[in-house]
Amino acid sequence: MVNAEAETTMYPKTPRNTVQRYRPRVHTPSPEDPFPAILPMLGFMGLYDPQNLTEENINEGANLYLHGYVSSRLMRMGKKASEEGEGSEGEEGLPMTVAASCLDGLVLALTPNNHSYNYRSAILQGYGQVVEDVDEKLWAMEKITNTVLTDRWENTRVPPTKTEMTTTQILRITPHTASAKIRRGPPHDDRHDLKDEELRNRVWTGVVPVHTVYGTPIRGEDCEIREVPQHITNFIDAKNKENKQFAINRAGDEDES
C-alpha cells in the first residue's frame, strides 16, 4: 500500500516525444529541461477482477492505482500516452517511477558514521494509463478512500455524482520493475570503537522507535454529529497500536537487508 508520502516522477516515452524533448537540448540546452518532475500522490496496490471483487488481491499480478485531478499535468500526460499507445502489450502508457518511504526509527551508534535510520522504502517503475472503465474506476475510488481511513467510503455520500466521476481521474500503473530497501535492527559499530571502553561509557547507543500517530478527531464547523463514529475511533485505536508495536519490533530485530 502506498501512503500519502508516495512521490511520483515521470516523463513521456514515445520516440516522437523523446526527440522533441531531448534533441533540442543537444544544440540549445535549456535550464528548464533537465529536471524530472515529482508529484506527491495517493494510491494503493490491487488487482481489478470483476469476477472476484470481495477478495484482496495484492499479489504478483497487482497494479498500482494513483489518484489525481483531471487538470494536473500528470493526468494529461498519462491520458496522452494512453491514447498514443505505441508500446508493446503491458508497456503502453506513461513511464513513471513511484517511491514510497516510511521511517521506523533513529539508529544511534558510537560514531556519526554508523548512525542510520530504520526505514522501509519501495520503488516501482511502470507504465501509467488513465482508467476509462467506469466499474474499475469506481472500484479504485472506493479502495483509495478506504486507504485513507478504513470503511470510510460506505460512511459517506456515495455513489459519486456524474460531475465527480468526470473531474476525478485514476491512473493505473502496470509494474515493469519493483524493488524495496529496508533497514531494521540495532546499530552496528566498528570493532575498534567497540573496544574503546571510555567511548562506550560515554556514548549511549540504541534505537529510538518512530511511528505515525492519529490524534483526537477535530469536528468540522459544518458537522452536526457530536460523537465521533466508531469506524473512525476503531481505525485510530487499531492503527496507533499497530504502528507503535511495529516500530518497536523493527528496533529489536536483526537487519535482514
Add this chain to the structure above:
Amino acid sequence: MVNAEAETTMYPKTPRNTVQRYRPRVHTPSPEDPFPAILPMLGFMGLYDPQNLTEENINEGANLYLHGYVSSRLMRMGKKASEEGEGSEGEEGLPMTVAASCLDGLVLALTPNNHSYNYRSAILQGYGQVVEDVDEKLWAMEKITNTVLTDRWENTRVPPTKTEMTTTQILRITPHTASAKIRRGPPHDDRHDLKDEELRNRVWTGVVPVHTVYGTPIRGEDCEIREVPQHITNFIDAKNKENKQFAINRAGDEDES
C-alpha cells in the same frame, strides 16, 4: 529541513550524455531506459560560510546538502558531473529533483470526492556536486547528524577517521527552482451536500490530526549506559510536543493555498 522521507531523482545532463543516453531510444527503445531513478536520502538546507559558522543560515542563499555512500550510483554520477563541469556559473553538476513531504492530517468530508490530506510538500530542483572541501564536508556531516537528533554529533566519537571521511560523501545541491504545496484546515464540502440535512446527520466531518512520534529509546546490546542521556530525552519530549501541537493547529486553520 529535509527529513528521512526526502526522495531524490536525477539523470545526467551534459549534451554528450544526453545523446548517448536518449538518442539510441529513438531507434531501439529499451525498456530499461525511460524511468527516472529515485533514491531516499537524508539532508538539510544551509549556507556554508566559514566566517560565520555559528549562525543558522536558512535563507535564499542556502544550498541543500545530501548524505550518501561513495559507492552509490548517485554519488558516482554527481562526481562525474562535477568533474565535467560544462554548465554556466552555479549550474554545473548533476540536475536533480528533490522532494520531501509530511502528513499533517486526514481531512474527512461528506463525500469521498472532498476527502483530502493536510500535508506539506516541497520540491527543489538544482545542480548537485560532490563536496570536496574538507571543512565544508565536516560542517555538513555535523549538520546532517544533528538533523537526525539534536546535539547528537557532540555526544559521539568525533572527529571522523580518515577512512570515514573517504567513504562518506556529501552532495551539495545549488537550487535552480523550488516550490511548496501545502494543504491545511477543515474539510470543504459542496453546497448541495451541505443543504442535505439527512446526509449531515449521518456523516461525521472534520480532521484527524496526524503526527510523528518518537518512542521510548531501546538500548543496544553493546551499550554500557543504563540511563538514556538528556540530549536524547530532551529531543524526544520537545519534538513529540511540537509535532502534536503542529498537527492540531493545521487542522484548525484555514487553507492558505
